[in-house]
Amino acid sequence: MIRAEKTSGSPASPAASDISVKVATYKAGFEPEVTEISASNPASATEKISSVVERHVRELSGNVPVRAVKEVVENLIHADYQGVVISVMDGGNTVRVSDRGPGIVNKARAQEFGFSGATAEAAREIRGIGAGLGIARSAIREAGGTLLLEDNLGGGTVVTLSTADLPQTSEVSAESPDEPQKGAEVRRHLDEVPKLDISERQEKTLLTVLECGEVGPSTIAEMIEVSVSTAYRDLSVLEDHGLARSNETGKRVISPLGRDYAEAIIKTWVK
Known part of the structure; x- marks a missing residue:
């Protein structure tokens, strides 16, 4: 079954005049349900895609957090939304986002807070503080799950958010930003914001x-x-x-x- 959903936005958006992605939802015993989503700018695309994915996750009684999904979806601007397919699987406990963009060379570095690969054009459309994948990783870990970054076959990136049972080796952990690296300074304030008198x-x-x-x-x-x-x-x-x-x-x-x-x-x- 294929459904089409469209949302409008500012026609003057320089980053995307015709964003189109597919969301495929896999239910046991049924053919995948494919929802085609179109939007005219990144902000409306992020909201619409995240909403559709969240709805399907809940329908399947899954628990992939929408915050993690939203951050990964927002990052699709870096791939210029090329060849985006989002799959909802494992009873809503796995969301896989694949694209045909330029890919991510340093996958561990890309998950660090403060690392940003945003172009000047992209920075005008998204928050651009280099936090997206770091937030997604934190959100999925809060739910007891994992974030896996992989190269897509033929080019691009695949981001898998999963709260299903996965082997520990599935996650990019060899260079995990949460683990202290040799020579790196130990982070001191990871659990709460220290109380400082700033506005x-x-x-x-x-x-x-x-x-x-x-x-x-x-x-x-x-x-x-x-x-x-x-x-x-x-x-x-x-x-x-x-x-x-x-x-x-x-x-x-x-x-x-x-x-x-x-x-x-x-x-x-x-x-």
């Missing part, structure tokens, strides 16, 4: 520093829409708290404590 705007500033690598006040002013003077004060506050520091060029970069703090903020989004 929500300053938290956004910190996340922007995390995303950009190094910034000055003018970059912050442009990205979070504040005055340059306000951006300068907020960067100074972050530096006073040890969350950021100045590099040799005078720009601010995130500190180890700042990275821990930013990661803790992001992890609250999955709870």
Whole structure:
């Protein structure tokens, strides 16, 4: 059975004028039900696709968290939505998202908070703080499941979210970002956000520093829409708290404590 669902969006969207994906739902003893979804921009595509997948997961009494699905679906912008097929299987306990995009070279690195491969065009359409796969991984682990990244046959990427029983070796764990690497600093604030006297705007500033690598006040002013003077004060506050520091060029970069703090903020989004 094939169903078609369409959602509209801004016709001026530069990233995608005609997004089309297929969601295939496998029920025991039946032919797969295929839902064709189309959208005119990434934001509407993410909401529509995630909603359809969530509905099918619930119909099958599965427990793959929609937050994990949504983050993986949002990341499809990096593949320009080429050849996207999403499969709902194992009684709703496995969601597999495959694409025919450029693929992911360093799969362990791609799951780290703060790693972003977003192009300038993509960054205008999505959050772009390099948190998507990290949030998806945290959300699926909260549900007792796994996230597996693989190369698609013929090019592209396959992301499998599963709460079904899988061998422990199935997950990309050899270079898992949650495991301390040789020579790496131990993260200190993974479970909760440490209590620091900074505002929500300053938290956004910190996340922007995390995303950009190094910034000055003018970059912050442009990205979070504040005055340059306000951006300068907020960067100074972050530096006073040890969350950021100045590099040799005078720009601010995130500190180890700042990275821990930013990661803790992001992890609250999955709870």
